[in-house]
Amino acid sequence: MKTSKKFLFAAAGLSLTNGIPVTAQNNIQDRKPNVIYVFPDQFRNHAMGFWGEKGFKEHVRFKPDPVITPNLNNFARESVVLTSAMSNCPLSSPHRGMLLSGMYPDGSGVPLNCNSDRPISSLREDIECIGDVFKKNGYNCAYIGKLHVDFPTPNNPEAPGTYVNNDTPVWDAYTPKERRHGFDYWYSYGTFDIHKQPHYWDTDGKRHEIREWSPKHEADKAIEYLKNTGNVRDTSKPFFMVVSMNPPHSPYRTIEDVMEEDYNLYKDIPLDKLLVRPNANPQMEKAQCAPFYFASVTGVDREFGRILKALKDLRLEENTIVVFSSDHGETMCSQNTNDPKNSPYAESMNVPFLVRYPEKLKPRVEDRLLLSSPDIMPTVLGLAGLSRQIPETVQGTNFAPVISKEKNAPELPSVLYLRNLNGEKNADGKIISYFPEARGIKTERYTLAISIDKRHNIKHIFFYDDIKDPYQMNNLSVTENQEIFNDLCKQMGQLLKQINDPWYKDRILSSKIPY
Numbered sequence: 001m002k003t004s005k006k007f008l009f010a011a012a013g014l015s016l017t018n019g020i021p022v023t024a025q026n027n028i029q030d031r032k033p034n035v036i037y038v039f040p041d042q043f044r045n046h047a048m049g050f051w052g053e054k055g056f057k058e059h060v061r062f063k064p065d066p067v068i069t070p071n072l073n074n075f076a077r078e079s080v081v082l083t084s085a086m087s088n089c090p091l092s093s094p095h096r097g098m099l100l101s102g103m104y105p106d107g108s109g110v111p112l113n114c115n116s117d118r119p120i121s122s123l124r125e126d127i128e129c130i131g132d133v134f135k136k137n138g139y140n141c142a143y144i145g146k147l148h149v150d151f152p153t154p155n156n157p158e159a160p161g162t163y164v165n166n167d168t169p170v171w172d173a174y175t176p177k178e179r180r181h182g183f184d185y186w187y188s189y190g191t192f193d194i195h196k197q198p199h200y201w202d203t204d205g206k207r208h209e210i211r212e213w214s215p216k217h218e219a220d221k222a223i224e225y226l227k228n229t230g231n232v233r234d235t236s237k238p239f240f241m242v243v244s245m246n247p248p249h250s251p252y253r254t255i256e257d258v259m260e261e262d263y264n265l266y267k268d269i270p271l272d273k274l275l276v277r278p279n280a281n282p283q284m285e286k287a288q289c290a291p292f293y294f295a296s297v298t299g300v301d302r303e304f305g306r307i308l309k310a311l312k313d314l315r316l317e318e319n320t321i322v323v324f325s326s327d328h329g330e331t332m333c334s335q336n337t338n339d340p341k342n343s344p345y346a347e348s349m350n351v352p353f354l355v356r357y358p359e360k361l362k363p364r365v366e367d368r369l370l371l372s373s374p375d376i377m378p379t380v381l382g383l384a385g386l387s388r389q390i391p392e393t394v395q396g397t398n399f400a401p402v403i404s405k406e407k408n409a410p411e412l413p414s415v416l417y418l419r420n421l422n423g424e425k426n427a428d429g430k431i432i433s434y435f436p437e438a439r440g441i442k443t444e445r446y447t448l449a450i451s452i453d454k455r456h457n458i459k460h461i462f463f464y465d466d467i468k469d470p471y472q473m474n475n476l477s478v479t480e481n482q483e484i485f486n487d488l489c490k491q492m493g494q495l496l497k498q499i500n501d502p503w504y505k506d507r508i509l510s511s512k513i514p515y
Helices: 005-011 022-031 070-077 093-101 130-136 216-226 286-315 371-382 479-498
Strands: 032-038 080-082 140-146 183-187 199-202 207-209 239-244 320-323 353-356 364-366 414-422 434-444 448-452 458-465
Touching: 032 199, 032 286, 032 371, 070 286, 070 320, 070 353, 093 130, 093 371, 130 140, 130 239, 130 371, 140 216, 183 216, 216 286, 286 320, 320 371, 353 364, 371 448, 434 479, 448 479
Parallel strands: 032 239, 032 320, 080 364, 140 183, 140 239
Antiparallel strands: 080 353, 183 199, 199 207, 320 353, 414 434, 434 448, 448 458
16 A cells, blocks of 8 residues: 655654655755845835833933734844944935945945936846855745836837836836846846836736735735745745845835824824924925825734744744844935935935844844945855855845854944945946935944035035934034034044945045045
8 A cells, every 4th residue: 555755754753844844944944044134225224113121222322113013013123223323325216226235336236226317227237145155055036016127128028129118217127037137036027116016027027006005915925936836936945035025115105105003003193293303394295195105114014924924834933034124214204305315314224234143143132233235245145154155246245243243343433425426427328427416424423425416526414413312303513513514524534445335436525535
């Protein structure tokens, strides 16, 4: 009589998951950790409820937004939580280029937000990115959601020779297989901001038109991937999965942008009770967006929680590194600016960075480390045990030893701030260069950023003492703080030289910045 494999394992007190005995699957997973990297767009560090709780509030100088984030609150208690993760160039495409490549924008090929008018900005094909490294080290690699690092071209798989839409310029893009940098499972798009009518191209280039809130759909796809629905991955291998949600990115104006159940939690709260930061102006027209923004935050929290639950239900969480972060923040009426990002303000630069790895990391708050965008790739690889596989092209630092407490954070931490604008155009109106409009430095105590005009004259200096003035409401006088200013310029010059930045190459403001 033929006895089934399932019966034999059941008789031995074992079970099968995706056709593999659980014990065998655990042995496979023990060799290398799985990695899940979740990063919603425009999610500021201050928009997480746990910052108001004991054990967390003692480590920051700000009052958290009045948001409802139960899943992130629980996740934080199980994680290493960074207070000071910074987005160097707080804009979607440049950050994503740095995340994927470990290189600053001038090296990654993505100095500006990608659209069809900017051939100057597109992720280089000739560099080794994080997905490439994981794949060559035996991982299944999946990318779900927003990408936004490709220059859109007329490569519509359903209508060759045309763009994927008729916008002028075209922002959305289809990424063909040869540009996916190691990701063998694909369910993604370039950029598209209708949150309840998203679309995606799958691994084979088929377009899917969806009629539900995009974070929910993306969480569904992530859970399907974890369950291996449709046999989309090899369960004998570990996996690296990126989930890139668009909300709480704008638009955040109406019930069409958010889930009604989330909006109902905030709709009756007065604006001055929602915008609790003292540098926020509830009289601005944009203030009406606050309940919708926070509703998106709560919705993202719920979908993140669903992914975590699936991971637990599948008994994968112990050997899975989970990171929650964002590409940049959101000013939301702080500093009286309508620009949600692309500035040196804390609301724009400071992003979440939470890492959970039950087998290796003891939960704690890390308040000394200034981790920034190019550091993410080498740090994630380091946490996964692939420090020796970090490409030589990487300009960021592997801070895995700091996160795992094997080493202390640098004594004098500092990171760069970068802001680029369109440069020259060709005869067809295409952008063929970029203008490095501002450069700055963020240290443990100070923020300094200098913006210039096309003649390299100083337009504005942002200069804040972030300890005495955590909401950056008092722009310091350079003349009254000359020694501090000079020291910050010296540090900034050294960092710009290290990455061969255009300011260093052209010796911009060399009378103030010693290179």
